[in-house]
Structure formats: C-alpha cells, structure tokens
Amino acid sequence: MRVSPWLPVLLILALGAYLLPNWQPKFELVPQQPQPQISAKLPNTLPEATQALFKKVRPATVRVESLDPRTREAGIGTGFFISETGQVLTAYHVVSLGTLFQVSTLDGKSYRAKVTAFDARADVALLEVQGRGPFPFLPLAARAPRVGETVLAVGNSGGDFLQPRRGKLLRLGAAAARADFPQGTLEMNAPLAPGDSGGPIIDGLGKAIGVVSYISVDSSGITRRSYAVPVVDGDNLITALRTGEKRDTPVLGIELDSFHSGLIEPAGGVIARVVRGSPADRAGLLGGEYDANSNLTKLGDVITTVGGRRTRDANEVITALRSGEVGDTVTIGYLRGKQPRETRITLVARASLPNLPGE
Numbered sequence: 001m002r003v004s005p006w007l008p009v010l011l012i013l014a015l016g017a018y019l020l021p022n023w024q025p026k027f028e029l030v031p032q033q034p035q036p037q038i039s040a041k042l043p044n045t046l047p048e049a050t051q052a053l054f055k056k057v058r059p060a061t062v063r064v065e066s067l068d069p070r071t072r073e074a075g076i077g078t079g080f081f082i083s084e085t086g087q088v089l090t091a092y093h094v095v096s097l098g099t100l101f102q103v104s105t106l107d108g109k110s111y112r113a114k115v116t117a118f119d120a121r122a123d124v125a126l127l128e129v130q131g132r133g134p135f136p137f138l139p140l141a142a143r144a145p146r147v148g149e150t151v152l153a154v155g156n157s158g159g160d161f162l163q164p165r166r167g168k169l170l171r172l173g174a175a176a177a178r179a180d181f182p183q184g185t186l187e188m189n190a191p192l193a194p195g196d197s198g199g200p201i202i203d204g205l206g207k208a209i210g211v212v213s214y215i216s217v218d219s220s221g222i223t224r225r226s227y228a229v230p231v232v233d234g235d236n237l238i239t240a241l242r243t244g245e246k247r248d249t250p251v252l253g254i255e256l257d258s259f260h261s262g263l264i265e266p267a268g269g270v271i272a273r274v275v276r277g278s279p280a281d282r283a284g285l286l287g288g289e290y291d292a293n294s295n296l297t298k299l300g301d302v303i304t305t306v307g308g309r310r311t312r313d314a315n316e317v318i319t320a321l322r323s324g325e326v327g328d329t330v331t332i333g334y335l336r337g338k339q340p341r342e343t344r345i346t347l348v349a350r351a352s353l354p355n356l357p358g359e
Contacts, residue, residue, distance in 0.1 A: 046164060046166060049204075050150075050152060050164070050166055053152055053202070053204070053206060054152060054154070054164045056206055057138060057152070057154065057200070057202055057206055058106055058154060058162055058164075059105070059106045059107070059136040060080050060081045060135075060136040060137050060138045060200075061078065061079070061080045061081075061106070061138075061154040061162050061199060061200060062078070062079045062080065062081070062088060062103045062104060062105050062162075063076060063077075063078060063079075063103070063104040063156045063161060063162065064076070064077045064078060064079045064088070064090050064094055064095065064101065064102075064103055064113075064127070064198055065101065065102040065103075065104070066094060066095050066097060066098030066100075066101055067098050067099070067100045067101075067102075068097055068098050068099045068100070069099070069100070070099070071097070071354075073097040073098065074098075075094065075097065075098070076156055076195055077090060077091060077094030077095075077156070077195065077196075077197045077198040077199075078090065078094075078154065078155045078156050078162075078195065078196055078197065078198045078199030078200075078212065079094070079103065079127065079198045079199070080137075080138050080154070080199065080200040080208060081129075081135045081136060081137035081138065082137055082138060082139075082140060082208070083135075083137050084133050084134035084135050084136075084137055085133050085134070085135070086111075086128055086129035086130075086131060086133050086135055087116075087126055087127070087128060087129075087137075087242070088103055088113065088126070088127040088128075088129060089124065089125075089126060089127075089198075089200075089208075089211055089231070089241075090124075090125055090126075090127060090197075090198030090211065091123050091124065091125065091197045091198035091211055091212065091213055091229075092118045092119065092120050092122070092123045092124055092125040093123055093197065093213075094125070094197050094198040095115050095118075095125050095127065096118075096120070096125075096351075100112075101113040101114065101115065101127060103127065103129050105135075106162055109131070111129045111130055111131040112129075112130045112131075113127040113128060113129045113130060114127065114128055114130065115127055116128045116244055117240070117241040117242070117243075117244045117245055117246055118241070118246055118247065118248075119237060119240065119241065119245070119247040120247060120248050120249040120350060121182065121247065121249055121322055122182050122229055122237055122247075123181070123182040123211075123213045123214075123229055124211050124229050124231070124237065124241065125241075126241040126242070138200055138202070138206070138207070138208040139206070139207050139208070139233070140207060140208050140209075140231055140232065140233035140238060141203060141205075141207040141208065141209045141231070141232055141233065142207075142232065142233050142234070143232070144172070144230070144232065145169055145172070145186065145203060145209045145210075145230070146169070147169055147170065147171060147172060148168060148169065149168070149169050149203060149204065150166065150167070150168060150169075150204060151166070151167060151168070151169050151188060151190060151201050151202060151203060151209070151210075152164055152165070152166055152201075152202045153165040153166075153167070153188075153190050153192060153196060153199055153200065153201055153202070153212060153226075153228075154199050154200060154202070155192065155193075155195060155196025155197075155199040155212065156195040156196065156199075157192065157193035157194055157195035157196045158193055158195065160195075165190045165191050165192055165196065166190060167188045167189045167190025167191065167226070168188065168189055168190075169186060169187075169188055170187045170188060170189060170225070171186070171187040172186060172187075172230075173185075174186065174187040174227060176214070176227070177216075178315065179314075179315040179316070179318035179319040179322065180318055181213070181214050181227075182213055182214075182227075182229050184230070185210075185213060185227040185228060185229055185230065186201060186209070186210045186227065186228045186229075186230050187225055187226075187227055188201070188225065188226050188227070188228065189225060189226070190226050191223050191226075192212060192215050192223060192226035193215065193223060194215075196212050196215075196226075197212050197213065197214070198211060198212060199211070199212045200212075201228045208231060209228075209230060209231065209232075210228030210229055210230050210231060211228055211229045211231060212226065212227075212228050213227050213228055213229050214226075214227050215227065248326055248349035248350050248351050248352075249322065249349070249350040250321060250322065250324050250325055250326045250327075250328065250347035250348070250349070250350075251278075251321065251347060251348060251349075251350050251353060251356060252278065252279055252280040252285075252321065252332070252345055252347065252348075253274060253275040253277075253278020253279050253280040253281060253348070253353050253356060254271050254272075254273065254274050254275070254278070254280045254285065254287070255271070255272045255273040255274075255275075255287070255356065256269050256270065256271060256272060256314035256317060256318070257270040257271065257272035257288060257299070257300065257314070258314050260299060261313045261314035261315075261317075262312055262313030262314070264299070264302065266302075266304060266335070267304075267312040267313060268302035268303050268304040268311060268312065268313070268317075268334070268335065269302065269303040269304075269311055269312075269313055269314045269316065269317030269318075270288070270299055270300055270301075270302050270303075270314070271285060271286065271287045271288070271300035271301045271302070271303065271334075272287055272288050272300060273287040273288070273300075274286065274287045274300075275353050275355050275356050276355075278348070278353055278356070279345045279346055279347070279348055280345060283332070283343045283344075283345045284343065285300075285301050285332070285334065285343070286300050286301050286336065287300040287301075288300040301334045301335065301336050301341075302334055302335040302336075303317050303332060303333070303334045304333050304334060304335060304340075305331070305332070305333035305334075306320035306321060306330055306331075306332060306333075307320060307324070307330045307331055308331065321347065324347055325347070326347055326348060326349045327346065327347065328346070328347050329344055329345065329346045329347075330344070330345060330346075330347060331343070331344050332344070332345055
C-alpha cells in the first residue's frame, strides 16, 4: 500500500470528534492513529454469500479525505465509483468543509479529486477523480428497495479500510429527528459509525441503493439505527448530479437557539446569533445577548412564521426555510420581546456564509 501523502498534514490538523446529543457526527474527523493497512482478507463473521458480495463490490468503494488548509478542517469519509470514468458518489457533508480532496482505492492508489455537483439538502455529492480509468464501479439500482431485505455497507469507520457492515432494511422514507438532516431516508440496523458516511448501501444483487448519511446512537455510544439517502438510477437526484447541478441549502444567516426554541410563550424559533453581513443582519434581526462569560443575558428575536407558515421551534423554522430555494424572498414574522414584527428576506446559498455553523 502506498501511504497517503496527506496523512501527516491531516493528523496535524485533526480537530477531534464533535458529538451532538443522541446523534453521531455525520463524518469522522481524522483519528490520531496510524493509517490502517489494506487487508485483502475477508471477515469470517459474514455468511458465505455476503462474503462473495463484499469481495465483488469492495474494489468500487473508496476512502475520501477532505482538507481545507485555511480553516484547518480535515476529515475522512467513504465513497464509491458510479462510472468507469471516475465519478465518485459520497455524502455532501464529507466534502462540504474541504477545498482539497483525495480518493484512495483498494489497490493502494491515491487520486486527487474535485467536487463537480452536489445537493446539500439531500446530503449527496459527486466527485470527479483526476486519474486515468477505467475504474471498477457500482451500478445503481433501477428499483426502490424493499423493507426487510439484507443490505451491505462498506466503510472506513473505527480505523478500518473499506470493511463491511451488514444489516436489515427497516423502513423507507424515514423522517430525521432534526430538520437539518436529510429526510425520506432508508433506515437500517447496520452497525455504522463515523467514517462510513458517504459509503454505499448495497442490495443482494450488488446494486447501490443508498448513500450513508447519518446514524443515531444511544447514551453509551452504541449505534441504534443508521440512515442512507436512497438513490435510483435515472431519478431526479442522480440525473441532476450527473449534469453538474449544484444545489445548496437556502439560509437567512442565523444560528438558532435549540435549548430555548419552542419553550417560550408564544413558541417559536429563538435566534442565538446573526451572521454579520448576512441577509438576516441586513434585515435587522437580532440574536441573543451574552455576558463576558458567554452566559445568555437576553433572548434574541423569536421567529414565529416563515412565508406565512407557523413555526413553533427551531426545527420548524429550518423545515420552512428549506422548502424554499436560493433566491426566494420570504416573509419572516418574529417577536422582539412581546412586540410582533415582520420583514422580507431573500434566501442565499449556505456556502456564501462560511461563518454560519448551521441553520
């Protein structure tokens, strides 16, 4: 195996894992450990048929490394070839913070890559490998999957390199508990973990039916459920990616207060912070006030409607905003203290506000 030339840089820039309550981060920041060796040995815990399937599909899967030297963000995820010319499908959050990308394959080769298309709300991105093919690739399923079928994932979690995770498909069209995660996903009991994000979910015929997006964990860190964005050959999502479309998330430029949102009267999405120079800032929306120790001393504005739609907490605000498109102008109803106010704001692309941690 050729050792990745990025590894020393990535290890230096590693920031450590960031955990959200009851949710595992969507991708794994680079672990402080040596790069794992590629093993051709198959796990003996898999049934014979699954081992054969894993051996067949594994060469088409890759490790994806993302790096932004300016912000010191670095991370590792998974991806898979969907064409012999070098198109790699992965999760958008794996590459959203990076500017430099590298793809490592089972045969020990590493290639530079660039993002050619993405859909931020669906959490899917397409990379183009800068190397000479043909590359082994996974065909996309031509049908929707069936609940109860056994599925196989291949990923890079836990220091592994392109190892299998097996489970059952439990539900179609699953709704995430958080509005900033993709909705309408495949729910599985496959034991996925950070580092598997962006990897394929494969059916018994060796077809890719989904892209790993996020997982739910219990208080002890054990995976409860894992979720993947469904992909079907020729559907609107895949067609848009292959034609180079870049669909970013529409935002106002606010950070919401998840602790107080929905708990005040009347209920609404409480603004914690407004990004300077953002549309929300120009419209005069205000975030919370804090003392020298970062303790909240005064609540920010409370968003109660978006485009005439009642919003009772932060999740409902995000859902309403994401139902629009970049460039749409929406009417925001809000409270400042007890005084109702209203303003019109044009939504902008999430990528245009690099100082926005989440909306």
